[in-house]
Amino acid sequence: MPGTFPPSLQLLRKNGTFIENCTMDLRSIFRSDRLSPEWTYTADGMLWRLFCARGGRLVGECRDQEKKTATFFCLDERTGLPLWKNLTLDEAWWVGIEAVIGETLILHTYAKPDMPQHRGIRAFDVATGTLRWRNDESTFWFSLDDRLFAYRDLFEKRVGYECDLSSGAVLRTFEDTMDELGALRANASGNQDLDGVVLPEPFNRESSSAELQLLCDKALRGAVPAGTIDVVQSKDVVAFSYYLSARQERNEKPAFENHLCVFRSPGGVRLFSGVISENLAFPVPDTFFIRGSRLLFLKNQQSLVSLRLWQS
Numbered sequence: 001m002p003g004t005f006p007p008s009l010q011l012l013r014k015n016g017t018f019i020e021n022c023t024m025d026l027r028s029i030f031r032s033d034r035l036s037p038e039w040t041y042t043a044d045g046m047l048w049r050l051f052c053a054r055g056g057r058l059v060g061e062c063r064d065q066e067k068k069t070a071t072f073f074c075l076d077e078r079t080g081l082p083l084w085k086n087l088t089l090d091e092a093w094w095v096g097i098e099a100v101i102g103e104t105l106i107l108h109t110y111a112k113p114d115m116p117q118h119r120g121i122r123a124f125d126v127a128t129g130t131l132r133w134r135n136d137e138s139t140f141w142f143s144l145d146d147r148l149f150a151y152r153d154l155f156e157k158r159v160g161y162e163c164d165l166s167s168g169a170v171l172r173t174f175e176d177t178m179d180e181l182g183a184l185r186a187n188a189s190g191n192q193d194l195d196g197v198v199l200p201e202p203f204n205r206e207s208s209s210a211e212l213q214l215l216c217d218k219a220l221r222g223a224v225p226a227g228t229i230d231v232v233q234s235k236d237v238v239a240f241s242y243y244l245s246a247r248q249e250r251n252e253k254p255a256f257e258n259h260l261c262v263f264r265s266p267g268g269v270r271l272f273s274g275v276i277s278e279n280l281a282f283p284v285p286d287t288f289f290i291r292g293s294r295l296l297f298l299k300n301q302q303s304l305v306s307l308r309l310w311q312s
Contacts, residue, residue, distance in 0.1 A: 034270075034271060034272070035262065035271045035272045035307045035308070035309070036307075037305045037306065037307060038080070038294070038306040038307060038308040039079060039080030039081075039305075039306050040080065040299070040303050040304070040305045040306075041075055041080045041081075041082070041303065041304045042302055042303040043060065043062040043073065043302055043303070043304075044062060044064065044071060044085075044086065045062040045063050045064035045065075045069070045071065045302070046062060046063050046064070046065065046301050046302060047060060047061075047062050047298055047301060047302055047303070047304060048060075048061045048062055048063045048070070048096075049061040049096070049097055050298075050304065051097060051099075051100040051191070051192040052100070052192050052193050052194060052197055052291060053074070053100045053103075053105075053126050053192065053193055054102060054103065054126070054193050055126075055127070056076065056077040056078055056292075057074055057075065057076065057077060057083065057126060057127075058074065058075040058077050058296075058304070059072065059073070059074050059075075059097065059100050059105055059126060060072065060073050060074075060075070060304070061096060061097050062302075063093075068092065068093040069088065069092045069093060070088070070089075070092065070093055070095050070096065071085070071086050071087060071088050072085075072087040072088075072097070072105070072107070072129075073085035073086070073087065074105075074126060074127075074129060075304070077291070077292075077294065077306070080304070080306055083127065083128075083129070084128065084129035087124070087129050089107065089109070089122065091109050094109060094110045094113050095107055095108065095109050095110075096108055098118070098121070098140045098191070099140065099143065099191035099192065100126065100191065100192045100193065101143045101148070101165060101189060101191070102126075102146070102165070102193075103125060103126050103127065104123050104124070104125070104126060104132065104165055104166070105123070105124040105125075105126050105129075106121060106122070106123055106124075106140055106148070107121075107122040107123075107124065108120060108121065108122075108139070108140060109122070109136075117139075118139050118140065119136075119137070119138075119139050120134070120135065120136045120137070120138075120139075121134065121135045121138055121139070121140050121148075121150060121168075122134045123148075123165070123168060132166065132167070132168070133167055133168030134168070135150070135163075135168055137152055138150035138151065138152045138161060139151055139152065139153075141160070141181070141185070142184075142185050142188035142189070143165065143188060143189045144184055144187060144188055144189055145189070146164070146165045146166065147162055147163065147164065147165055147171070148162075148163045148164075148165045148168075149161065149162055149163070149181055149184065149185070150163060151178075157175075158178065159173065159174065159175050160173070160174035160178050160181045161173055161174070162174075162181075196291055196292045197289060197290070197291045198232055198233070198234045198289065198290040198291075199232065199286070199289050200230035200231060200232040200239075200241065200286065200288060200289060201230065201231060201232070202228045202229070202230060202231075203216060203228070203229040203230065203231040203240065211265065211266065212231070212233075212238065214268070215238055215240070215263050215265065215268055216229065216231070216240055218261075218263070218268060218270070219240040219242070219259075219261035219263075219273070220242065223244055224244075225242040225243060225244060226242075226243045226244060226245050226256055226283060227242075227243055227283045228242075228283075228285075229241070229242045230242070230285070230286075230288075232288065232289065232290055232295075234290045234309075235309075235310070236264055236265055236266075237262060237263070237264060237265070237271070237290070237295070237309050238262070238263045238265050239260065239261065239262040239263070239288065239290075239295060240260070240261045241258065241259065241260050241261075241276075241287055241288055241297075242258075242259055243256045243257065243258055243259070243280075243283040244256065244257050244259060246278065246279070253281065254281070254282075255278075255279050255280060255281070256280040256281075256282065256283055257275050257277065257278050257280070258275065258276050258277035258278075258280065258283070258284070258287055259273075259274070259275055259276070260272065260273070260274060260276045260287075260288060260297055261273045262295060262307065262309075271307075271309075272307055276288075276297055276298070276299045276300070276305075277298065277299060277300050277301060278300065280301075284301075290309070293308060293309055293310045293311070294306050294307060294308055294309060295307040295309055
């Protein structure tokens with residue numbers, strides 16, 4: 001098909017004798033650079049949130065809107081196999097992931113259904129999914145090293161607590177002032193392990209290099225995206241995610257497709273390209289990222305897919 005090869009290969013195609021002798025080698029090179037999914041994990045519901053954990057683990061939250069249930073799972077990032085899954089609480093819907101701190105998964109419940117205020121802490125072992133401890137009255141605030149800090153709103157004041165992360169035991173109580181906790185919070189640990197993680201950023205054409213602009217145009221193939229284009233770069237890989245408006249019959253609600261395109265740079269070899277989600281009511285951000293040697297993306301809001309970018 002015209003236009004499907006880089007300019008250098010188009011020139012070779014005009015020389016029938018040369019291309020006839022070289023076609024097999026060139027095509028084998030391109031095939032070796034194409035990426036196929038290393039593994040796919042399909043959840044029992046909509047993949048709602050995903051957190052990176054130590055030891056090459058991925059902790060996820062999925063929701064079933066019809067059954068009004070939230071379940072949790074943990075994957076081995078190398079294989080995509082679950083270490084455990086279908087973790088539920090006695091409150092099946094009004095619950096969510098607060099943080100993944102070291103080897104501990106923190107879940108929260110809510111003060112009241114339909115109210116945004118978190119209340120209650122459930123701490124689970126990331127490797128096994130077993131409950132370590134729970135506190136139904138306090139609210140998670142932040143963590144620092146091996147300590148968890150929480151608070152409880154009383155009638156006229158807020159009381160702070162310093163707890164042991166592994167056991168939940170209260171180490172100190174702050175009743176008179178929370179000033180010390182405010183200072184500690186400035187050095188708080190993140191809510192997940194982002195070591196080796198490269199998150200996407202909005203693509204800015206004006207501040208991007210000429211090569212990046214060309215790769216973006218190559219990904220779009222003349223299409224006009226709906227909303228922001230996201231890009232992630234790591235080593236010699238560049239990946240773009242963008243949305244296109246899907247063709248709809250008149251009077252139907254708008255729908256969008258999420259496209260992902262991965263290139264090897266320099267050179268612009270297309271490693272992966274395709275529609276990863278369809279029939280979306282609106283564009284959804286943060287559907288892909290790179291961690292270590294893998295690019296992970298969300299497919300149709302229910303599956304997590306791994307592409308192995310490098311072998312080491």
